[in-house]
Amino acid sequence: MNASDRTPADLLRSALAADPARPLVTFYDDATGERVELSVATFANWVAKTANLLQGELSASPGDRLALLLPAHWQTAVWLLACSSVGVTAELGGDPADADYVVAGPDTLDAGMACSGDRIALSLAPLGRRFPAPPAGYADYAVEVPSQGDRFAPFVPVDADAAALLVGGAELTGAQLVERARADAEALGLAPGARLLSGRTYDGWDGLSAGLYAPLAAGASVVLCRNLDQLAPEALEKRVESERVTATAV
Secondary structure: OOOOOOOHHHHHHHHHHHOOOOEEEEEEEOOOOEEEEEEHHHHHHHHHHHHHHHHHHOOOOOOOEEEEEOOOOHHHHHHHHHHHHHOOEEEEOOOHHHOOEEEEOOOOHHHHOOOOOEEEEOOOOHHHOOOOOOOOOOEEHHHHOOOOOOOOOOOOOOOOOOEEEEEOOEEEEHHHHHHHHHHHHHHOOOOOOOEEEEOOOOOOHHHHHHHHHHHHHHOOEEEEEEOHHHOOHHHHHHHHHHOOOOEEEO
16 A cells, blocks of 8 residues: 555555455355455445445535444445545444434434434345335435446545544544554554454444454455354354455454
């Protein structure tokens, strides 16, 4: 990654320029058996479409707050980078009543109704499938995002010193986030091409860093595992081998 990168969106752009075909996020849900692998290019395309949805359809702008009521999931990672691309502050598990926008999964739809702004729902079903019918009060992400543009350019340059992430009661600017992610990558021994398996949740910084930001900052990739506690130890060992994992954070 480039030393000049100061936001998560910068890190993604550098990853895309360096090697768009390499894996970036490999996602497992051990409750459903789902496995999804996204290359840097595919992940960046999802981010661009989601950022265009935010900026164009929802009229989001820098300084707005988005409550992200989602678990550790590849689509959560997409939303985090989309928020960074627009300059929107993403708040993990934040109070929807205090947010301009809310993005909710199947288990948090009721809580998300407290948001008076636009609400987006994700089914979190395999292959990013849509809901059979959009939940009341929500737009279905899987319906809205496919038609969005494949390239994104912010209307206003993103300020790296503005708030980018709220998690666990802590607020981080884009520059602080990148700095912490780089330090975590070094502590985890991540180098370009490394594969980190993370079973941590996205409820706190440690999970977000291991499950997205540190691998991104290092030019590495993440094997993000949801419901890892449902996987037998011998199956975990097999996954570590088959996915060529070089470091773990469980």
